[in-house]
Amino acid sequence: MALTTEAEASRFLAQAGMGASDEGIRQVQRANYTGWLDQQFAITPRYSHRTYIDALIASGQNPNQSHVMHTFWKQVAVAPDQLRQKVAFALSQIFVISQLDSAVGGYERGVASYLDMLGREAFGNYRSLLEAVSRHPMMGLYLSHLRNQKASGNRVPDQNFAREVMQLMSIGLYELNPDGTLVMAGKAPVETYSNEDIVGLSHVFTGFSWAGPDRQNGRFYGSSSNPPPDPNREVLPMQGYPQFHSTEEKRFLGTVIPAQGTPDPDGSLRIALDTIFNHPNVGPFIGRQLIQRMVTSNPSPGYVGRVTQAFNSGSYSHGNWRTGNGQRGDMRAVIAAVLLDSEARDIAMASAPGFGKVREPVLRLAAWMRAFDATSKSTNYLLGNTDSPSNALGQSPMRSPSVFNFYRPGYVPPNTGIAAANLVAPEFQIIHETSVVGYSNFMRDAVRYGVGSNSPRDIQADYSKELALADEPDALIDRIDLLLTYGTMSTATRDLIRDAVESISINPLNPSAGRQNRVYVATFFTVSSPDFIVQK
Structure with a gap:
């Protein structure tokens, strides 16, 4: 299927990867969706989390938990296997271990190898993944x-x-039909x-x-x-x-x-x-969660059912294209079914009530890094603990507060329109007044000064392409819209950003400061907007 717009490619990368970039958009447009998936499935991982930790030990350093986060962010920013990174991150929130747990927290090599294992198994078979998780000593320590x-x-x-x-x-608390709906006995769900x-x-x-x-x-x-x-x-x-x-x-x-x-x-x-x-529950139970992590919090029964079919058959077809080896639990078939389903790809769904998901804080920062080709002065992406909701992201990779992840897949924010509509919004479990302000303040500084340790901060965005458009507010907004909100920025948000950008004058004698401030404001307003925070 030929792509017609850059925006379609950008939206696809928001779902299938850790965020869009110029090069990523070009890759998807050249290969189309299925070709890009084939390329991603074929990439041999270039980076290993454990190798990074081992190199630190070999150099005489004593790794700590921050080093695990450094290697996570490096792979987010520069690894070519973006699909593997996205799926591994999703799996880390289903097969949870946490460095916050005292039994696990001192084993940096172990946690790094657990992350590597999730990436290695991401394109294999669920049965192999389940055994690798069950036998991993970090899971053994975490769940005793x-x-x-x-x-x-x-x-x-x-x-x-x-x-x-x-x-x-694997199977959840209640028996499920193939489309993810509950099996009922009278008015009560049947326990699994x-x-x-x-x-x-x-x-x-x-x-x-x-x-x-x-x-x-x-x-x-x-x-x-x-x-x-x-x-x-x-x-x-x-x-x-x-x-x-x-x-x-x-x-x-x-x-x-x-x-x-x-x-x-x-x-x-x-x-x-x-x-x-x-067990017949595995397909709909795991499939629904992968849809939630990558595409939308409230998939239709039809969508879940099609992903379940891919899990059960180990195969998925899209036009003349096919993936999967025909064995139950083939993860390539499941991933393709999640990403290529008509509900995922139809841009009209972006405006459908109840469609989409809140972009969790880690993925918001990842999207900013990817969009603006963030580089690390140290080359090691020295960003550690971002747990604090008051002055950071309120979330750090591999630091879930419990085995139930940062949020539950069925979480319903109380006393909201979401609850009234019988919808779920998992990521809302870590969103509150403090975290909203904390994220905004964190990103304000990130956009302007970068993130990470050292001074200047280790991880810096490259705004050279945006600076070249700073004299033309609409062109600048168009570019940021493409990279961060894949052409779906609302008129209200666009007008707000345009007014803010145009309020910053450019001094002909010293234009660089004004141009920088215009780019900072346009970027910050975008990453703080509902258009970006809610992935549609």
Whole structure:
């Protein structure tokens, strides 16, 4: 399908990547949507989060949590595999770990490798992704199934991961039709699992702990020097320790693993993950969340159903183009179904009531970086903690306050028109009076001075193309509209920005200051506007 406008390409990149840029727009226009997806699927990742952390260690530095955020922002700004970056970020909000948790916060290599794993699995199969997540030691620490032991005396297996892998990462609380609507029994939704299912599954997740060349008890506990810990244990998948694995019968989700004469943690895990993977809820549950993270908070049942079909069949076709290997759970098919659906691509949907999503703060800053080719003086993109809602973004990557992410997919802001319309708006859970002012102040300084540590600030935007248009307010606004709001800026916002820009005079004897201020004002007003904050 041939593209007709730059605006269509820009809008596509807002959904499929971390934001539009001149080069990104050209790439999409040259290849069209499907060609661009093929190119993105084929890109071998150029950057590794873990490699960055390892290089710091090799140079004698002691990495901290900020370094994980540095490598995140670098990939946002410069990595060519923008689709992978977007999907990995979406997955990080479904398969949540957080550096705010004391169990995880000191393992920078581990968190970096977890991010790499999400990127590596983003274009694979959901079943492989689910196992990689389940075995990753950072998830094991975060949801406490690393060192989880079989029942003994009054001790019972930890149920944390067993509960959350079902509730948040695969099938959800209630049975779903393929189109994402609830399966009802009378007037009540049908629950997907019971407490007995959690108990049964918790026995599966026993006997897994740190990787290493043996399976001694000391290695399982990981706190002794006998044997010494594997130096790469925080980045290697957890291994099974039969002596700590439950051998009793395990019942969950209609599956029975018979009592084992010989404990088999790997075999139990395989059966459990196969059972979860083949549950009919996975397609609509995961598909809807990917739509929410990339396109719109309130997809129609038809949209969800088409993505579910792609998940179940492992294939997606768009005209004569096809992707996916035909195996259930193929992520390429799912991603293509999310991004190429008629509801995602029809520009008329941008004005449809209830369509679109709030652009979360991390993605707002990412879009600004991408639009204006932000570069790093240090080359390392030294932007750390932006948690504060009063003077920063109110959100930092990999620092969710809980396993429920920064916001829940079904969040409804109370006492609003959104609630009255029976819609959800997940990102509104982190939007309040303080965060609105804090974001505005943060972006005001970011636009003018850049972001990050050091003085001048490490990450700086390149406004050279905008400065060349500063004498022509409408041309300047058109360009910023293209990059940040893909040609959908409202007349009211445009008039407001034009008035502000024209109020700044350009002194013929010293025009640079006036031109800079015009660009700063036009950019700041745009990134603060509903036209930008609500992605349509």
